[in-house]
Amino acid sequence: MSHQNLMYLVPIVAIIALLFAFYLTHIVIKEDEGTEKMKEIASAISEGAHAFLWSEYRVLIIFVIILFFCIGIGVGNFVTSICFVAGALLSTLAGYFGMNVATKANVRTANAARQYASNKALDIAFSGGSVMGLCVAGFGILGVSIIYLITKDVDVLSGFSLGASSIALFARVGGGIYTKAADVGADLVGKVEAGIPEDDPRNPAVIADNVGDNVGDVAGMGADLFESYVGALISAITLGVAFLDAKGALYPLLVASIGLLAAIIATFFVRKSKNTNPASSLKIGTYAASTIVFIGGLLLSVAIFGDAKYGMCVVAGLIVGVLIGMITEIYTSADYAPVKEIAKQSETGAGTTVISGLSVGMKSTVLPIMLICIAIFASYYFGDLYGIALAAVGMLSTTAITVGVDAYGPIADNAGGIAEMSGLDEGVRDITDSLDAVGNTTAAMGKGFAIGSAALTALALFVSYAQAVNLKNIDILNYKVIIGLLIGAMLPFLFSANTMASVSKAAFKMIEEVRRQFKEMPGILQGETRPDYKTCVAISTNAALHEMIVPGLVAVLAPIVMGVLLGTAALGGMLAGALVTGVMMAIFMSNAGGAWDNAKKYIENGHLGGKGSACHKAAVVGDTVGDPFKDTSGPSLNILIKLMTIVSLVFAPLFLAIGGLL
């Protein structure tokens, strides 16, 4: 078989993965949903999640139509516009299927726990999560490979990537605002004012809170990684064709296909694992998939290029991705010193809790950045600028299993919520709690992975951008580049300030609504009247879509304005500035938030005075600050840096035509 015919294998692998996802969906759905009460709650969550999706789609469709024409006219190529729509559509489909099965897996996981079948509960939750992972990677390589096979034109591929980015913006930023508005709002009135426990069905915001887990942590995370996955592939294809030949496009797609097959194999390791510790089962899956890509990537490099050097780039990215996940665990898990130190600092009050959490978050940037630098060094050494894109592909090759493990977390969390709201036994709750605790760690690792891969992807796209606008260099001694660098570095601060303020504003509306319901319907707190869940869901939905507009416009317009006014070099500076500051802020905020969360849980588990102590109250303040940090602002920065770069790449022909006006 000739090398180019191998390309046809890629969509076939994608279809195998999607069929396997379909099979796993079937595995989940055939399980029993449990009691009537459980069904009722699960359907409320599912309805809320779908309500959000449909509202999102209504806004999205306008956005897509406008951009369709902007791209077609601005770039002068409507094929790019069509690719843009394809990217948006496939990302939407991946998110829809993934979230749909997640909202079915949650109640079935709870029901398995009700039968004290904890291995089965793990299997259902993980299978549900895996559907999202397989859809992300499957639709990703399906779209990229088919467009490439049809058009044979690498320039239009950036449109596909922009489509993926647009959905990621809505899902990650909007979803992040949604989930934290509901969470903070539910906590502040429910736990603090009314004194009812978390996930209590009397809390009108409780359904919105559980919907938020699906919207933000499943769909948001999935769209974020779909964007990175597609971006890394497209950048590798673009640079591969530019620096080498068609082999340079084939190799990254085959590596991604190996990764996807490896993920399918790895799901069996997890699901058939007899290990009693769910954390170990999940880790085995990730390591198994990584090992397969490690070997496969090197062999394939020798087979295609007659040299292992490009394989080394893939391996560099792969290893660094796994290590960043581990480091994230050290900074955010209560098993290690940093989180314990935050818990200890809570003894002298909320002020010192916050200071030490900020300090831990800032310090946690050091090792991931060092690792990313090592990956850059090694991949450039072996494969030049193309190597950097390959490192990103390598890191993201295990996306299917990583997203699967990550989406497991919110499913387990939801299962716990359903168990609590349905009044199931404490023993059942113990099982869901143990599954959920693992979910917290995997979520933090997943965030670290998402940031690291976003950084490498944005860097690879940045190189593609420079290629597209014919920049031989981007010189920091050029005053326009300095200006670009400064403004770019400022944007993540503006973006984070906006998203944090949005959460505050939306949470405040939620608080007012919950207070109103408690006041006007006294029967709610007595457990006699059913609260009005739908209004709370609507508040989160509207807030998410409304508050997303300004950050979204900033991300799309900033590069266009800079490119038109100060030209391509200044825009290059701006992308670099946003990239470096965005990565630091994303790591800082995600890890600080994760560390505060687990410091609070550590105290709740009976340390330092336990639940209700002054120390615990201080830790709760840290956790409240950490909520928008780790679930809204931090992850949204991944989108900002990728979206700005991809917008610059797509509109490169426009900047070349206009030049810098100033």
Add this chain to the structure above:
Amino acid sequence: MSHQNLMYLVPIVAIIALLFAFYLTHIVIKEDEGTEKMKEIASAISEGAHAFLWSEYRVLIIFVIILFFCIGIGVGNFVTSICFVAGALLSTLAGYFGMNVATKANVRTANAARQYASNKALDIAFSGGSVMGLCVAGFGILGVSIIYLITKDVDVLSGFSLGASSIALFARVGGGIYTKAADVGADLVGKVEAGIPEDDPRNPAVIADNVGDNVGDVAGMGADLFESYVGALISAITLGVAFLDAKGALYPLLVASIGLLAAIIATFFVRKSKNTNPASSLKIGTYAASTIVFIGGLLLSVAIFGDAKYGMCVVAGLIVGVLIGMITEIYTSADYAPVKEIAKQSETGAGTTVISGLSVGMKSTVLPIMLICIAIFASYYFGDLYGIALAAVGMLSTTAITVGVDAYGPIADNAGGIAEMSGLDEGVRDITDSLDAVGNTTAAMGKGFAIGSAALTALALFVSYAQAVNLKNIDILNYKVIIGLLIGAMLPFLFSANTMASVSKAAFKMIEEVRRQFKEMPGILQGETRPDYKTCVAISTNAALHEMIVPGLVAVLAPIVMGVLLGTAALGGMLAGALVTGVMMAIFMSNAGGAWDNAKKYIENGHLGGKGSACHKAAVVGDTVGDPFKDTSGPSLNILIKLMTIVSLVFAPLFLAIGGLL
């Protein structure tokens, strides 16, 4: 008179300024110190401040000796080493004289307030502050001009700048840790645990707290601006000689001389002002000095170059410096919306206080960065890379009056503390409080000015560095530059994490000591036994010097390691990365801290429930977080970015000799 002879005017102006500082010292000292009790307290503060200085000098002398030989051998030029010692010595002298008179002005200000002579109190406090301002600028241009006149060698000047930076490291970072360890420690035990008011003489940490104002806010600020002042001048001289001729060195020195004379004139505006509002008096001084430099800078440009264009660069820097101060006021003063919003968010608890303060701080980066970019654009347009250095000189030309106004703040603060501790009337305290309130605003504006000028200075020094290592460009597409950029951007996070953790650690020691004294000497709280102030002073002193070592080593070693391992281009990337992230973080942290502080004061002034309300308690948490933000970590970043750049500049010959090892 030939152009070059004009150069001899510069040291003459410097000597006039120093004589004027001597005269103002005399004005302050001749005033009465007040009651015995006041004298006793003032001498305890003065002793503590001197104790810190002498301890600092002991460490400093070792540091200076080591660096003396490192520079001489590493660079191969012991003249640079001698310049280094001169820079360190003159900065030390400026700090010593300035702090000495500050610790004399505080009690005399309190005594003037005791006689209800509020204009006189303002005069004494401002005169005391002006001594620091005049010493900073006077010793600055004295040293630079004499070295240049003697050696006629611009390369050795960087040694002088490194000397200034070394003192700034000790004074700003050490001083910042000192002042917040004492402040946080005193507050947490005194106000929270023992329930005694601020500045109560029964609190063993109260003297250390008042010493901290002098050490951190007077000496630290002075050394920071001495470094910027000297750095801007030296960079302008270096680039002026490189791009133009000897005129290029003459012009910035003459602009600085005009600024110094303008500051002397402006002090009369402030001191003779019949305005009843001290804030207006102080502002008039700054504006008067700026106007003189504005006109003088343009005329001088025409006289020397036959063209106003270089004057335009100076004016650009000057205007942006004033505007940044105003913007800082908007984000940190309770007269405007952001601080009121933080206060309002305190109604829903400490979590929302912290979130909104972080959000305000992040958002406050936008306008200052835009202004700095405009200054870069304009100054480059008029004067190329040399123009950027001139903009820094223009911004810093009013340093004498800016530092004077700024150092006024801690003197007024100390005066209030002395009035409280000496049990003076409430009416006296009202006068010192009104002076102190103005000091809070001027302090915030001074911080904004310090950051803005540090950014421009670091940028100018960065250009000088590229010149020194013969880099024609620093290309962000070069993977080594990307690695440098990422590691550079990470360093401000590491540095801030370290300095914040240092404050926590030192404050904890202070808390333990105060608790011990309260326990072992029950007479203290009854007001019968005099607490042991000296031990607390010693704790802050030792902590400051000990905790400074790691951040100091990071700042000095990081550029050397990078330059030796990855070469000059990577080092250029690292400096750029540290510069952009450092500036953002410094603005973010300083403004968030200032905003929290004033939100708390706004509530204490009777809004939203006033002192003691739940809202106030939440605001106190914000203020506690803000303390290390605004007085330790934020300002320390100014030092980091300048020191790293100046180290790179000084060791340029070393990097050229070795090249990148990797």
